[in-house]
Amino acid sequence: MNVLEARGVSASYGDTQVLREISFTVKKGLLVALLGANGAGKTTTLKSICGLVRPSAGTVRYDGRVISGLPVHKVAELGITLVPEGRQLFPKMTVEENLVAGSYLKKAKEKRKENLDRAYAVFPRLAERRTQMAETLSGGEQQMVAIGRGLMQSPDLIMFDEPSLGLSPLLVEEVFRVMRMLHEQGLTIFLVEQNVRQTLRIADYCYVMENGRIVQEGNGRDLESDPRVREAYLGF
Amino acid sequence: MELLPQALMDGIMLGAIYIIIAIGFSLVYGVMHVIDFAVGEWIMLGAFAGFYLTEWTHVEPMLLLPGVFVVFAAAGYLFQPLIHRVLSGHRGNPLLMGLVFTFGLGLMFRGLAQTFFGFYSHSIPSRFSNGSFFLQGGGFSTTVSSVRLAGLVYALAITGILHYLLKHTDFGLGVRALAQNRDAAGLMGVDNKRTSAFVYGIYVGISAMTGVLIGMILSLSAKMGPDFTIFAFFVVVLAGMGYLAGVPAAAFLLGIIQSFFLIYLDPGYTLLAVFAILYTILLVSPRGLFGKGV
Incomplete structure (x- = not known):
């Protein structure tokens, strides 16, 4: 079953077209990755799914329902969560307030206590810093808060925008471990990454973007052995 | 020396009123990114609503406050989408657009009020206006009129309610997140x-209630607005734009400066002094008293 389906989606910022008729599907329970260099349009793809960017053409469907054009909070109500690039925390809130903000919507509110315990179980570091202001955390800790806040939303589909960006190798491992764990628990994941090697290893299916177009797709093993991908992204 | 406690008490009470005006102003700036230059006119309209309601019904104005709040909050709630439209069109510089729009709105309200309510100053009669308390201690003594004391209690109550709303409810969480x-x-x-x-509704409602209170404690007229807009702006800038926790200190400072000028010096120089102090502080600390503004 397709959970998320994009058909011919285009988007522009002013006169600059960023997405050119891209199409992809994310099936229920899978971890699907979107790879590509800086400026390929990966972040815009995510933004046009969650309502932060309005596509100029094409449709995005979720569970068969058209969601392109909905305001961002309506998309969130459907159970779609984005862990945005650059964390986007609430800087003047504590760690715990940031997490609780994730459970703002009614559906998530009912599970607030349970999800909070789960977030602290996944990232014990956050439990130690629960009363600390988000802006005073290190980059890695902020990323943990961002992921924890996403989980607080009790999502059906969670999207990560470059979660390993700017993290130390050890923390990159940690972030990938968490994503693999969520995947094993059956959560549907759409992952945007530049860390190609690690991503190919955990993804069920991958799309590759270049200049606003999807230029290649396939499962991780196929892409890993594809000479073009090897040359462009893996460097050998 | 006899006047010192009096000046301090007056300053604190004025400051308490400035707190509630400035908190609403600051909240609107934080959430909507609008510097609302019509704040003084919302206060003025609220004051006139209180004045006429008291005249017609002969009810104690203090008891009218909740009703004034509800009506003006509803008006603000319905009015806000218009401001939203002005800001979210494809116009450059939304901050400036908001400023110009609300400035024009204020002018329009003031003009209409002068046409319909006239140019005279009024005050709202209240049972509290007659009574007063005599405070004594440590060799100082002062009298506090009960209407001013009621104003102080009102300001503290509103501040407390807003604090609770922002810090301990999900609505407040959403506001802070925004x-x-x-x-x-x-x-x-x-x-x-x-x-x-x-x-915006809550802010307009509170501003209007505060207007009624100002009408009871001081006076009201169709052209009272700009003074309060300036004071709200002063307090918010001094506190640091968007830094709510700094508002009380800045408001009390303004209240005390003002009452000292009224009592000891020439009231005509109050604005001059207020702005001299604002500029001096901003020169030293451009992000407000506490350095925590935007």
């Missing part, structure tokens, strides 16, 4: 338009 990161708040499911309309 103020701190609008996109991320949307991703959490916070409805920007609806929440902003509620915030």
